[in-house]
Amino acid sequence: MTKDATIAVAADAPSSCRACNSRLSGLCATLSIEELVGLSRYSARRRLEPGEEIIGQGEMILTCGNILNGVIKLSKMTADGRQQIVGLQFAPHFLGRLFAEQSGLTAEAAVESYVCSFPRTAVHKVLGDNPDFERKLHEQSLAELDQAQEWMLTLGRKSALEKVASFLVLVATEIDQRESFSTSFDLPLTRLDIADFLGLTIETVSRQLTKLRKEKIITLSGTRHVNISAPKQLMRLADNGDYLK
Amino acid sequence: MTKDATIAVAADAPSSCRACNSRLSGLCATLSIEELVGLSRYSARRRLEPGEEIIGQGEMILTCGNILNGVIKLSKMTADGRQQIVGLQFAPHFLGRLFAEQSGLTAEAAVESYVCSFPRTAVHKVLGDNPDFERKLHEQSLAELDQAQEWMLTLGRKSALEKVASFLVLVATEIDQRESFSTSFDLPLTRLDIADFLGLTIETVSRQLTKLRKEKIITLSGTRHVNISAPKQLMRLADNGDYLK
DNA sequence: CGTGCTATTGATTTCACTCAAGATTGGTGG
DNA sequence: CCACCAATCTTGAGTGAAATCAATAGCACG
Incomplete structure (x- = not known):
């Protein structure tokens, strides 16, 4: 040819x-x-x-x-x-x-x-x-x-807060092909799906999200949109949460 | 050639x-x-x-x-x-x-x-x-x-008893290449390893093994050897434990 | 037979679950 | 456009399963 x-x-x-x-x-x-x-x-x-x-x-x-x-x-x-x-x-x-x-x-x-x-x-x-x-x-x-x-490792050994943080880090990393870490995105899962992914209940997922919001690590608008205000802290929490109880 | x-x-x-x-x-x-x-x-x-x-x-x-x-x-x-x-x-x-x-x-x-x-x-x-x-x-x-x-699925959604049953079924299935399900074998893991595999503590693993023993589903000799006396029940428990509380 | 390690058992605490209201939200039709 | 509705989510109170803390028991080694 x-x-x-x-x-x-x-x-x-x-x-x-x-x-x-x-x-x-x-x-x-x-x-x-x-x-x-x-x-x-x-x-x-x-x-x-x-x-x-x-x-x-x-x-x-x-x-x-x-x-x-x-x-x-x-x-x-x-x-x-x-x-x-x-x-x-x-x-x-x-x-x-x-x-x-x-x-x-x-x-x-x-x-x-x-x-x-x-x-x-x-x-x-x-x-x-x-x-x-x-x-x-x-x-x-x-x-x-x-x-x-x-x-x-997440399912077997992390606390509820660490699990939710790990989930947010995962989504931030994968949701947009053009970015290696997005700080603003819509969650692709409902609370029930998140719970089924993390081995938790929806109530626990909701409580942990509230906790992250109160700690000023994330902000939520509506029920789906997430802004990560403190990515470093979130990532630290995802690996192991001993700096914040 | x-x-x-x-x-x-x-x-x-x-x-x-x-x-x-x-x-x-x-x-x-x-x-x-x-x-x-x-x-x-x-x-x-x-x-x-x-x-x-x-x-x-x-x-x-x-x-x-x-x-x-x-x-x-x-x-x-x-x-x-x-x-x-x-x-x-x-x-x-x-x-x-x-x-x-x-x-x-x-x-x-x-x-x-x-x-x-x-x-x-x-x-x-x-x-x-x-x-x-x-x-x-x-x-x-x-x-x-x-x-x-x-x-x-085991880590995220099963109870401690179901997890231990799932582990025993896994070992019984894999331990001997010549048999598809062994009913008598030595555990290849210590209690600590089992706990680390199941996302539990050694105490909980021990308690669940005791429970299986008392229910006459298994017998233990020494700390490593297991005999599965009721394989069907064990397997049922491993998939979901609703028949035995 | 001790001796040290591993496992079991018991008492208590804690974290996440369950059950039970409410509050948002986003969708629909008046 | 706004009010209503169903669905989803949040928050609260109480419970429960597994973790933690603390002895004790069994086993395997010298």
């Missing part, structure tokens, strides 16, 4: 992919133009309402895809209905287990979200041909494992 | 690999004889005392390897010294992050253990050449993620 041909083909990148963050920094960055075109033939952009389910615990996995925008929560339930959120996924995360038949957890939109989804089989094909793709996917899985293990 | 040559080479499998479970069902099952011979040149069998550290949180990752025997605990600590065990690894699990420079956690032997370790660089070489190897490693990472997420 000549250099000119390459440029000509590059111009043929699917229009929907050109402005996409997954193409820039996500999984799609590992794809050739040909693979991208091939995949995009089967792709579907989908809008998800808050609370709308992508897949339920125990269901067959038929699709996978990139988060374009929004926040997806992954959760598990006990037999008697207690719920735990085991992961929050932000753009441009790739969703979907390519090697499993059944989903071990429920994935649903926490807020209005957009995903670019593919049939599992189409992605499977790329996986065999493109080692970079599998590598990137593998690295993403390992990053997810790191986050899960970090969160185990 | 002729068939005879293949057989001749097969006979040349390193003697230390012939009886090894990793070769049978672990990561080494994906290696060719040549790769196996190549790697085994750099491999070292190492004995670990209980409590002996393989790598500490924040240290450089220089080696990786298979667990031949024993149990390795992975843990994290907060700035002020609270500890959480974030994973237990049994044979023939492969240990070591091949894509990270620094370890995010501490890995140490819970009981006397044997590992077959390699320089990271040697394994990295195989990784580039052998897609099956990366696939297997990736699948192992995903299994680890599943376990971590399952444990998040």
Whole structure:
């Protein structure tokens, strides 16, 4: 293939992919133009309402895809209905287990979200041909494992106040791809979701937020918007709360 | 290569690999004889005392390897010294992050253990050449993620009694490669380790074990040996404890 | 057999949960 | 535009499960 041909083909990148963050920094960055075109033939952009389910615990996995925008929560339930959120996924995360038949957890939109989804089989094909793709996917899985293990420390060993601080730091870090730490943002979760993520009750979450507000570490406007006025203190509290009781 | 040559080479499998479970069902099952011979040149069998550290949180990752025997605990600590065990690894699990420079956690032997370790660089070489190897490693990472997420549910939403039951079920399931559920085994962890795994204190762990003993679900001999007399009840309790208060 | 470590048991405290009102909020229709 | 409504969130009072503090008991080692 000549250099000119390459440029000509590059111009043929699917229009929907050109402005996409997954193409820039996500999984799609590992794809050739040909693979991208091939995949995009089967792709579907989908809008998800808050609370709308992508897949339920125990269901067959038929699709996978990139988060374009929004926040997806992954959760598990006990037999008697207690719920735990085991992961929050932000753009441009790739969703979907390519090697499993059944989903071990429920994935649903926490807020209005957009995903670019593919049939599992189409992605499977790329996986065999493109080692970079599998590598990137593998690295993403390992990053997810790191986050899960970090969160185990939070769930098992931190106080309620530290848990809420840890949650705010997590959201501040992940909510906006363009910033490494946002000091002003809307919470992507309701109080109930936050409680299910932290292993607490909504009342306890509310009390800890009030405490952070009274300590002038954050300000709240409405029920969703957070301003972090003392990021350093919040981060210290998230790691271990011994400087403030 | 002729068939005879293949057989001749097969006979040349390193003697230390012939009886090894990793070769049978672990990561080494994906290696060719040549790769196996190549790697085994750099491999070292190492004995670990209980409590002996393989790598500490924040240290450089220089080696990786298979667990031949024993149990390795992975843990994290907060700035002020609270500890959480974030994973237990049994044979023939492969240990070591091949894509990270620094370890995010501490890995140490819970009981006397044997590992077959390699320089990271040697394994990295195989990784580039052998897609099956990366696939297997990736699948192992995903299994680890599943376990971590399952444990998040345990940490966040289960009572102390349910947590201890969940731990016993986990050990019964993993301790012996030859059995899918052992009803008689030695605990690989001290009470302190169990507490650090479950996000509890040693006193609470002890009280819950006593409760299980009094309910005739388990019997204890000495401080380490457990007999599960009512596996069904224990499993029910591990999922959710509403049948026994 | 001590001796030291690990585990159990008991008494008390504390933090987060439960139960119970209210207060905001944001959405809807008069 | 404003009043009302349902849902979500906050606050308060009391309870309870697990933590803490404090002995005691069991076990494994020399």
